[in-house]
Amino acid sequence: MELNRIGDIAAFIAAVDAGSYTRATASVGLSRSAIGKSITRLEAQLGVRLLNRTTRQLSLTEEGCIMYERCKRILEDLEAVDDAMALRREKPTGTLRLTAPLSLGQRHILPVIDRFLRAWPALRADVVFTDRFVDLIDEGFDIAIRIGEPRGDSRILTRTIGTQHMVTCASPAYLAARGTPTTPQALRQHDTIFFRSAERRRSWRYATPEGEFVYEGPGRIDIDSSEAMLSSAISGFGVIQLPDYLAADAIAKGTLVAILTEFKIPPDPVRIIYPSKRYLSPRIRGFVDLIAEEWQTLGVPWERAGRL
Secondary structure, eight states: OOHHHHHHHHHHHHHHHHSSHHHHHHHHTOOHHHHHHHHHHHHHHHTSOOEEEOSSOEEEOHHHHHHHHHHHHHHHHHHHHHHHHHHHHHSOOEEEEEEEOHHHIIIIIHHHHHHHHHHOTTEEEEEEEOSSOOOTTTTTOSEEEEESSOOOOTTEEEEEEEEEOEEEEEOHHHHHHHOOOSSGGGGGGSOEEEEBOSSOBOOEEEEETTEEEEEOOOOSEEESOHHHHHHHHHTTSOEEEEEHHHHHHHHHHTSSEEEOGGGOOOOEEEEEEEEOOSSOOHHHHHHHHHHHHHHHHTOOGGGTTOOO
């Protein structure tokens, strides 16, 4: 339906409800002449007469009665839609589609999602925790959590909500048997376990007096699961490099030992990204604000116990 016809219909309904063009002006914000032109235009488009006009009053023709009943419901439905959209602008509803790296998501994003859903009972979530790169726009996600510097993309907005430090570690048994590497270059003499995602193998980086050193293996084994890497290292299979929030518990318990700590590089940003739309839905805006407020006010969860 053409937009100008909606205006004409609104003028017609207002004139019938008010009983005259003059009294209808207040409800639709149009002049008496404009209301008359709208109704004349509507009659011309439909090819029927809707109103009998006299100097004192308006009365509906038979076709006008049918038109009035149908259009009254249309306008009421439009008002209901507008009310529903206004409510959605105020309260999170619908389905929040979110993706995040597997281990980070399970350990530290899921508790925030749980609190968000508890606060808004009308909301549900569709969550994908994966270490593969997810295209936020093409795959239809509302929000993605990313680690590292952003890729240039004008379709998305990004907000840093934390940092991730990497830690190199191995089990006490492995280090007792093979020795402890004292420089990043010495890793070439050790069994190393690398993380490999669907796109690439993750290199290890270190800050040395000579500049940044990048260790790319060869590794003894590549694994596509951070949790499996952690278990392998605890079992004494070799040396790993993981985010410290994954290794912190094992290091605290003594089942892993942090090594090469003096060669740390600056941390990577943990970012939340979302579509760069002019009007964000309440579910996107609400979750972004919640996780940013919690992590900035209380501290990022894995940083509260202190940095390794």
